[in-house]
Amino acid sequence: MASSARPYRSVLYIPASKPRALDKAKTLPVDAIIFDLEDAVTAEEKANARGLLKEALAQGGYGNRVRIVRINGLDTEWGHADAEAARDMDADVILLPKVGSPQDVDALAAITGDKPIWAMMETPRGMLNAAAIAAHPLITGFVLGTNDLAKELNSRFRPDRAPLVTSLGLCLLAARAEGVIIIDGVYNAFKDDAGLELECAQGRDMGFDGKSLIHPAQVAVTNRAFAPSPEEIDLARRQIAAFEETEAQGQGVAVVDGRIVENLHVATARELLAKAEMIEALQAG
Numbered sequence: 078m079a080s081s082a083r084p085y086r087s088v089l090y091i092p093a094s095k096p097r098a099l100d101k102a103k104t105l106p107v108d109a110i111i112f113d114l115e116d117a118v119t120a121e122e123k124a125n126a127r128g129l130l131k132e133a134l135a136q137g138g139y140g141n142r143v144r145i146v147r148i149n150g151l152d153t154e155w156g157h158a159d160a161e162a163a164r165d166m167d168a169d170v171i172l173l174p175k176v177g178s179p180q181d182v183d184a185l186a187a188i189t190g191d192k193p194i195w196a197m198m199e200t201p202r203g204m205l206n207a208a209a210i211a212a213h214p215l216i217t218g219f220v221l222g223t224n225d226l227a228k229e230l231n232s233r234f235r236p237d238r239a240p241l242v243t244s245l246g247l248c249l250l251a252a253r254a255e256g257v258i259i260i261d262g263v264y265n266a267f268k269d270d271a272g273l274e275l276e277c278a279q280g281r282d283m284g285f286d287g288k289s290l291i292h293p294a295q296v297a298v299t300n301r302a303f304a305p306s307p308e309e310i311d312l313a314r315r316q317i318a319a320f321e322e323t324e325a326q327g328q329g330v331a332v333v334d335g336r337i338v339e340n341l342h343v344a345t346a347r348e349l350l351a352k353a354e355m356i357e358a359l360q361a362g
């Protein structure tokens with residue numbers, strides 16, 4: 078299954094308790110925002126953050142950025158109130174943390190009705206049930222929670238993320254099998270552009286639609302990494318042109334830059350161009 082044509086290059090977490098950050102997000106060139114009621118908000122601030130977020134979303138100003146509300150888990154003292162509030166907020170999606178099974182999604186849907194749900198994929202149980210979670214009719218997106226996952230696995234940070242690759246791959250397989258958007262985990266060292274670039278490249282190579290971010294300084298690097306590059310756009314155009322010419326001559330295989338181009342490559346090339354156009358349209362308006 079192909080990735081989403083709508084860009085989700087950069088998905089920025091904003092602590093819902095911080096009015097300044099809630100305001101700043103309206104000016105940032107991100108494709109989506111996760112308004113966070115969970116880990117970025119202290120226990121003392123939870124109720125206030127819920128109120129601030131409701132007000133901020135009602136006020137609007139987030140343009141065409143996809144608005145995602147991350148609630149606390151339903152097994153916490155805040156989860157139910159968050160879910161009820163999120164159901165009535167002017168948001169596009171509710172993000173449920175630490176999803177372990179499709180039944181967790183059912184429990185949220187019992188409160189929030191048919192509002193789309195994204196799952197935080199960040200527990201060993203969630204990884205083992207990734208296919209069933211992605212197949213839930215209300216699930217439209219996955220976000221990797223690589224901090225919680227590393228903690229649960231007792232793994233260490235490595236720039237190549239070798240300890241996490243199996244989990245990342247399981248989630249990708251599940252998401253692509255069900256046509257679900259999939260966003261990579263955060264890069265914690267928000268002042269380390271070189272490290273972020275490496276991790277973005279790995280995520281893009283693996284097939285993620287974009288990356289979740291914790292700081293505005295990470296937006297530019299990420300938007301660049303998950304957008305089609307000028308070289309990719311040029312190649313896609315040449316592949317389509319060459320294939321159409323070959324097809325007109327009654328043949329099914331073209332050759333561009335010494336590599337074969339078949340129907341499937343043309344489909345990928347068209348998707349890439351569609352994404353590039355959508356990014357251009359988003360940037361224009």
Ligand SMILES: CC(C)(COP(=O)(O)OP(=O)(O)OC[C@H]1O[C@@H](n2cnc3c(N)ncnc32)[C@H](O)[C@@H]1OP(=O)(O)O)[C@@H](O)C(=O)NCCC(=O)NCCSC(=O)C[C@H](O)C(=O)O
Binds near residue numbers: 091199
């Ligand atoms: C990491 C931070 C605590 C740093 O904050 P701060 O020291 O205030 O940063 P700056 O002074 O550099 O900020 C400059 C301006 O940018 C605004 N800002 C900062 N962060 C954000 C943001 N995330 N969104 C929007 N705007 C932001 C500041 O307000 C400053 O604005 P101005 O004064 O007007 O110039 C902080 O960045 C932060 O709290 N980040 C979010 C952390 C977070 O959300 N954590 C939870 C998500 S990660 C996670 O849970 C992943 C998952 O579950 C897992 O398991 O892996």
Ligand SMILES: [Mg+2]
Binds near residue numbers: 116174199222224225
């Ligand atoms: Mg987490």
